[in-house]
Amino acid sequence: MSAPKSKGEEEPSDANIPDNYVSYTLKHQKALDPISWDNWWQELNLLHAAILGLTPIMGIIGAFVVRLRWETAVWSVVYYFMTGLGITAGYHRLWAHRSYNASKPLQFLLCILGAGAVQGSIRWWARGHRAHHRYTDTDLDPYNAHKGLLWSHIGWMLFKPRRKPGVADISDLAKNEVVRWQHRHYLFLVFGMGYIFPMVVAGLGWGDWKGGYVYASLLRLCFVHHSTFCVNSLAHYLGDAPFDDKHTPRDHLITALCTIGEGYHNFHHQFPMDYRNAIKWYQYDPTKWTIWFTSKLGLSSHLKVFPENEVRKGQLTMQLKRLREIQEKLNWPSDNSHLPVISWESFLQQAQSRPLICIAGFIHDVDDFLDQHPGGRHLLTKYIGRDATTAFFGGVYDHSNAAHNLLSMKRVGVLLGGAPHGLEDKAIPPSQRLRIAHYNEMGGSGYSSAALSDSEGLLG
Known part of the structure; x- marks a missing residue:
């Protein structure tokens, strides 16, 4: 039995969901009809459409009639970063x-x-974003990237x-008095900080009331909106997946520049509780540096960093996958x-009609290489029907990795009795020793298991 909850304590909304929650919900929860040319106007979210549609229209019209002063331009950029950090450092990484x-x-800031x-509000924003991380790229993801760039944007x-x-739990946010305060006074804060405050600063500061409203309020807000929206769209479309390609998140500098540092999204989805998005010092992530700076001022603490060893494992996994x-x-020698x-007697007999050479317990047919051998045809022909192991492994010339790999492609038989003692490691060509094995090869024979142990798989 679960422990009894204290009075007023909110139970996590995801405490009792079934193990097959995603498939069950998609099967039993009826979705609304698809949006079409016939019904799109009925499916509009009018409030959001008004905010996202009228703001840029009014801003662009205002820009044609109101001159942009340099003071207002600087203030607009500064306030863009201030409010943008309110989302990236606050809404996103903190809450x-x-x-x-x-x-x-x-x-409070x-x-x-x-x-x-x-x-x-923080409650609404964080609830949707937690759902996005938990159900990434499914129909339970509010901004599912598989529905297209425009939809997710x-x-x-x-x-x-x-x-x-x-479902995504926000019971921790329900207990936070700052989050509750913002939720109660959200409309007042939106109008005050979104539209009035930036205009007042420009008006009282250098007398540019109209410019403050057009540039620092409307157009600045338009840029902040689409900067944040790029985290849901561009960051799932443009770039590489250096940590995991199971889902759509990607890393790219352009996205980072557009989103105040939120562009290393593949890393973020792998390690969402890390306060960083960019892990290299030279990668653009002003949000990370802002959080770090506040910690030095004593305003923040307990900055979470995922263990470097586990981060490197993620990178190595993808590097190995690309190598695979x-x-x-590539073509590889047969198992x-x-x-x-082949017995030694049979080898001698067959070598009379075929250019066969024995090296490290394997019989090789070198017919197609006689005229290509860098040392000349005569060096190969002298070893036909003989054991050239000593000569090949440094007696005459200590052959390169390329020579070992090429030689393994010419194997046509295994000498009865195998390789001479002490040459077991020579049986596996260099390219095979680091060969990445399939899961179903782990317990098998041949070169796949040889990738795990140089001493295995010498004979079939």
Whole structure:
């Protein structure tokens, strides 16, 4: 039995969901009809459409009639970063992912600035974002990237959702007094910080009331909106997947530049509770540096960093996967188990009609290489019907990796009795020793198991 909850304590909304929650919900929860040319106007979210549609229209019209002063331009950029950080450092990394702890003054500052970005309250924003991480690329993801770039960027807000987003617990946010305060006073904060405050600063500061409203309020807000929206769209479309390619998140500098550092999204989806997005010092992530700076001022603490060893494992996994893709395009020698076992007498007899050479317990047919041998045809022909192991492994010339790999492609048989003692490691060509094995090869014979142990798979 679960422990009894204290009075007023909210039970996590995902405490009792079934193990097959996603498949069960998709099967039993009826989705709304698809959006079409016939019904799109009925499916609009009018509030969101008004905010996202009228703001840029009014801003562009205003820009044609109101001159942009340099002071207002600077203030607009500064306030863009301030309100953008309210989302990235506040809504996203602090409240949605709990990647660090913030003092009350810093929490109030971030929640006020976040309201100035006009993207909903912390509760609403974090609830949707937690659902996005838990149900990434499924129909329970509010901004499912598989529905297209336009949908994940802005369509999911312009239209009513086709189904409810997956359950995500925000009971921790329900207990946070700063989050509750912002939720209660959200409308006041939105108008005050989103539209009035930036205009007042420009008006009282240098007398540019109209410019403050057009540039620092409307157009700045438009840029903040689409900067954040790029995290849902561009960050799932453009770039590489250096940590995991199971889902759509990608890393790219352009996305980072567009989103105040949120562009290393593949890393973020792998390690969402890490306060960083960019792990290299030279990667653009002003949000990370802002959080780090506040920690030095004593305004934040407990900055969470995923263990470097585990981060490197993720990178190595993808590097090996890419190498496997290259490996699959190459030709490899047949498994030892398919080679016939040949006695020395049979080898001598067959060598009279075929250019066969014995090296390290394997019989090789060098017919197509006689005229290509760098040392000349005569060096090969003298070893036909003989054991050239000593000569090949440094007696005459200590052959390169390329020579070892090429030689293994010419194996036509295994000498009865195998390789001479002490040459077991020579039986596996260099390219095979690091060959990436399939799961079903782990317990098998031949070169696949040889990738795990140089001493295995010598004979089929």
